[in-house]
Amino acid sequence: MTKWLLTAAALILGLLVLSFGLGGRKQGALAVVGSTSIQPFAEMIAQEYQKSHPGRYVDVQGGGSTAGLQAVANGIAEVGMCSRALKPDETGYAAVTIARDGLAIVVHPSNPVAGLSRTQIRKMFAGDITARNWSQVGGDDRPIRIITREEGSGTREAFQKLVMGKARISRKALTQESNGAVKELVRHDPGAVGYMSLGLAHGLKVLAVDGVEPLRAAVVSGQYPLVRPFLFVTRGEPSDRAKAFMAYVLSAPAQELLETEGLVRAQ
Amino acid sequence: MRREKIIALALLVTALSAISGLALITAFIFKEGLPIMLTVGLEKFILSGDWYPTEGAFGIFPMIVGSLAVTAGAMVIGVLFGLGCAVLLTQFAPPRLVSIIKPSIELLAGIPSVVYGFLGVVILVPLIRENLGGPGLSVLAASIVLGIMVLPTVTSISVDALQAVPRSYREGSIALGATVWQTTHRVVLRAARSGIVAAVILGMGRAVGETMAVIMVAGNTLDVPGSILDPVRTLTSNIALEMGYAAGDHRKALFATGVVLFVIIMILNTIALAVSRRRARQAVVR
Numbered sequence: 001m002t003k004w005l006l007t008a009a010a011l012i013l014g015l016l017v018l019s020f021g022l023g024g025r026k027q028g029a030l031a032v033v034g035s036t037s038i039q040p041f042a043e044m045i046a047q048e049y050q051k052s053h054p055g056r057y058v059d060v061q062g063g064g065s066t067a068g069l070q071a072v073a074n075g076i077a078e079v080g081m082c083s084r085a086l087k088p089d090e091t092g093y094a095a096v097t098i099a100r101d102g103l104a105i106v107v108h109p110s111n112p113v114a115g116l117s118r119t120q121i122r123k124m125f126a127g128d129i130t131a132r133n134w135s136q137v138g139g140d141d142r143p144i145r146i147i148t149r150e151e152g153s154g155t156r157e158a159f160q161k162l163v164m165g166k167a168r169i170s171r172k173a174l175t176q177e178s179n180g181a182v183k184e185l186v187r188h189d190p191g192a193v194g195y196m197s198l199g200l201a202h203g204l205k206v207l208a209v210d211g212v213e214p215l216r217a218a219v220v221s222g223q224y225p226l227v228r229p230f231l232f233v234t235r236g237e238p239s240d241r242a243k244a245f246m247a248y249v250l251s252a253p254a255q256e257l258l259e260t261e262g263l264v265r266a267q
Numbered sequence: 268m269r270r271e272k273i274i275a276l277a278l279l280v281t282a283l284s285a286i287s288g289l290a291l292i293t294a295f296i297f298k299e300g301l302p303i304m305l306t307v308g309l310e311k312f313i314l315s316g317d318w319y320p321t322e323g324a325f326g327i328f329p330m331i332v333g334s335l336a337v338t339a340g341a342m343v344i345g346v347l348f349g350l351g352c353a354v355l356l357t358q359f360a361p362p363r364l365v366s367i368i369k370p371s372i373e374l375l376a377g378i379p380s381v382v383y384g385f386l387g388v389v390i391l392v393p394l395i396r397e398n399l400g401g402p403g404l405s406v407l408a409a410s411i412v413l414g415i416m417v418l419p420t421v422t423s424i425s426v427d428a429l430q431a432v433p434r435s436y437r438e439g440s441i442a443l444g445a446t447v448w449q450t451t452h453r454v455v456l457r458a459a460r461s462g463i464v465a466a467v468i469l470g471m472g473r474a475v476g477e478t479m480a481v482i483m484v485a486g487n488t489l490d491v492p493g494s495i496l497d498p499v500r501t502l503t504s505n506i507a508l509e510m511g512y513a514a515g516d517h518r519k520a521l522f523a524t525g526v527v528l529f530v531i532i533m534i535l536n537t538i539a540l541a542v543s544r545r546r547a548r549q550a551v552v553r
Contacts, residue, residue: 063511151508171488174402181483
């Protein structure tokens with residue numbers, strides 16, 4: 001019995017030491033927290049950054065745009081990621097646009113509908129009686145299944161602002177908590193329609209909006225109507241390592257990387 | 268002797284810290300959640316279906332219905348299979364079979380809920396969507412996943428209750444010429460009734476509180492479900508979905524959702540406790 005207890009104690013002690021050890025390595029890491037839409041891109045840049053700047057660590061975490069802003073305000077993170085414009089009541093932040101992103105309206109690859117107007121999309125997501133079946137917008141006879149993001153998501157807020165305006169998203173909308181979950185649903189459901197970052201919409205059918213295909217040229221020129229900024233947000237005077245990372249994100253190689261991944265450069 | 272006392276004291280401290288944890292959680296949830304319930308109005312908070320947190324409308328009626336519907340569905344599945352298993356294990360199965368089935372069911376309790384949720388999304392949801400219609404993410408999917416998750420609770424407590432029935436009852440019934448099945452459902456199940464009720468209620472508590480798996484398979488709409496193929500949002504998923512972003516009144520409203528959940532679970536636990544006390548008294552009378 002004593003022997004067993006000793007073994008257990010040794011094990012726990014070992015684990016503790018190990019976890020402190022691992023934690024210690026991350027001590028100097030710059031915390032970048034926020035939007036799950038920006039997260040995959042930020043992770044990619046962070047990796048490149050760590051490769052070219054040995055000794056610097058960047059720790060990228062998701063959580064959502066609003067959560068990122070809160071983390072910056074509370075001092076938990078130095079840099080927040082926000083996938084929408086700041087609201088008037090969100091003051092005291094310094095925001096830098098690191099890239100722009102088209103908001104894609106996505107459907108199942110087998111869906112024959114090629115494009116929708118913003119009014120049609122709004123009616124669909126509001127649950128309007130004139131847009132509940134795909135046949136009402138030129139598709140097959142199949143009920144429209146709308147998929148939205150949870151309250152507080154930057155993607156949802158961008159969609160609300162760019163498409164819905166004052167109209168509310170229907171209560172009947174399925175709510176998923178990440179771009180990945182929305183994608184998974186749309187990919188397998190022939191009646192589904194959702195919205196997500198254009199850069200992440202591989203493998204789905206992306207609809208034209210107001211007659212404009214969401215191609216890069218159209219996003220750059222501003223013809224494609226659903227474009228939102230990707231922001232890096234700080235509060236107060238940023239530390240040197242935060243400044244260095246932000247400068248790297250805006251540098252030519254990082255911007256090129258973002259562009260090859262489907263985003264549109266900041267300038 | 269002194270050593271003995273020190274050990275007793277140390278144990279007392281650990282026990283008290285566990286209880287104070289519970290007290291702190293309770294106090295905190297109520298402190299954060301009650302004020303907003305009172306400002307919104309208790310009736311409106313519980314009976315209104317308008318949940319627009321950014322506009323200051325907080326009504327959780329659809330989620331209460333959602334939680335209850337999903338739990339009821341889970342109990343139908345969990346009790347049917349759990350009780351069936353328990354009866355098989357205690358009355359019919361040879362010891363060798365018991366030694367295989369019982370640990371396997373108990374193993375179900377050790378699987379993390381995300382794994383259940385993931386299996387649900389990948390296998391169950393498409394099956395429902397293609398064969399029964401609707402979005403697939405539904406009350407039915409959540410009920411099946413939760414039903415499997417409560418199996419170990421329901422089975423193991425029912426097994427204990429059935430094993431606690433005195434041998435003499437069984438023997439007496441068989442001696443009177445009853446078959447094993449007649450003995451089981453006329454004598455043993457009745458004698459173990461209160462224990463089985465406790466098993467069901469504890470399973471219910473687990474089903475009401477489960478979050479991760481439900482978020483993944485229930486669809487999380489804000490509407491009251493009209494059928495078992497409709498998606499729902501439960502109280503727990505509402506908290507987990509929006510917790511990350513919520514600030515101000517929205518955050519408080521999520522705590523208030525927690526208060527409602529807390530009250531529901533307290534009611535269930537109190538019933539379970541009362542039932543098992545009654546059972547203990549009956550055992551003494553016997």
